[in-house]
Amino acid sequence: MSAGFLLEPEQSWFEAVNLDGNGAGREIDMAEYVVEFGRDGGPLEPDGRLDAPTFHRNHQAIRAVLQRYLADRSGDVVEAGSGTGQHVVDFARHFPEIVWWPSDLHEPHLKSIAAWRAHAGLANIRPPLRVDLADPAWCPELQDGNGPGKLLAVFCANVIHIAPWRVAEGLFAGAARYLAADGRLFLYGPFKRDGRHTALSNAVFDTSLRHRDAEWGVRDIEDLEKLARSVGLALVEAAEMPANNLVLVFERR
Numbered sequence: 167m168s169a170g171f172l173l174e175p176e177q178s179w180f181e182a183v184n185l186d187g188n189g190a191g192r193e194i195d196m197a198e199y200v201v202e203f204g205r206d207g208g209p210l211e212p213d214g215r216l217d218a219p220t221f222h223r224n225h226q227a228i229r230a231v232l233q234r235y236l237a238d239r240s241g242d243v244v245e246a247g248s249g250t251g252q253h254v255v256d257f258a259r260h261f262p263e264i265v266w267w268p269s270d271l272h273e274p275h276l277k278s279i280a281a282w283r284a285h286a287g288l289a290n291i292r293p294p295l296r297v298d299l300a301d302p303a304w305c306p307e308l309q310d311g312n313g314p315g316k317l318l319a320v321f322c323a324n325v326i327h328i329a330p331w332r333v334a335e336g337l338f339a340g341a342a343r344y345l346a347a348d349g350r351l352f353l354y355g356p357f358k359r360d361g362r363h364t365a366l367s368n369a370v371f372d373t374s375l376r377h378r379d380a381e382w383g384v385r386d387i388e389d390l391e392k393l394a395r396s397v398g399l400a401l402v403e404a405a406e407m408p409a410n411n412l413v414l415v416f417e418r419r
């Protein structure tokens with residue numbers, strides 16, 4: 167399965183998993199997967215900008231968590247697996263003292279990020295880095311002087327459950343390597359607690375992920391804490407988000 171595989175929102179599937187009955191089920195998170203506009207008839211935005219519908223629903227809640235940690239801070243932040251590039255534009259607009267470094271592996275997403283960057287015209291967004299998170303040394307630019315310095319933060323949304331576990335391992339290893347002493351890793355998405363799903367809709371979603379690729383799946387917080395410990399990081403907060411998602415915050419121990 168290629169890292170850039172795009173999960174397709176299918177109306178019938180959405181309806182089938184709308185278990186919460188209030189529109190807040192995992193069908194929303196399925197739609198958090200990047201939608202390439204106009205797949206059938208060419209991109210809607212001729213410059214390659216993609217739109218993830220739930221960006222419009224989740225970005226304020228996510229940003230509110232970052233606000234508590236990053237307000238008035240300056241430095242470099244890498245977004246891992248930026249997808250469309252919409253989050254990084256939103257962050258750059260609201261945290262103007264921070265230099266934002268979007269990244270991804272998938273070519274259409276790198277193009278979309280670059281297009282959103284050009285569209286936003288913000289000076290504090292750098293061109294997207296091509297990064298494979300499965301490689302623990304995932305940001306060579308951090309070592310060759312052509313990229314950010316020691317990082318204030320790494321932000322990663324909705325990546326590690328639609329990727330093999332080695333991507334989570336690489337993400338944490340790289341974060342541990344590149345974060346400054348007071349740097350943080352922010353991880354957004356659905357998670358299990360103590361081996362159990364936090365909502366039935368998450369369980370259905372997890373099954374659908376594993377059906378698509380046996381190496382994918384909603385990750386357990388406990389496993390992530392173990393992984394964090396192995397690289398010298400520790401979970402300091404699990405912030406509740408809409409639609410049964412969380413933002414996990416990791417710091418150096």
Ligand SMILES: C[S@@+](CC[C@H](N)C(=O)[O-])C[C@H]1O[C@@H](n2cnc3c(N)ncnc32)[C@H](O)[C@@H]1O
Nearest residue numbers: 169170199247248249271272298299300323324
């Ligand atoms: C579901 S999208 C999430 C995009 C964005 N973070 C968001 O929340 O809207 C997952 C992203 O992870 C990227 N990705 C998957 N595997 C990756 C890897 N090994 N290295 C870097 N990016 C990866 C995909 O290309 C895709 O852009």
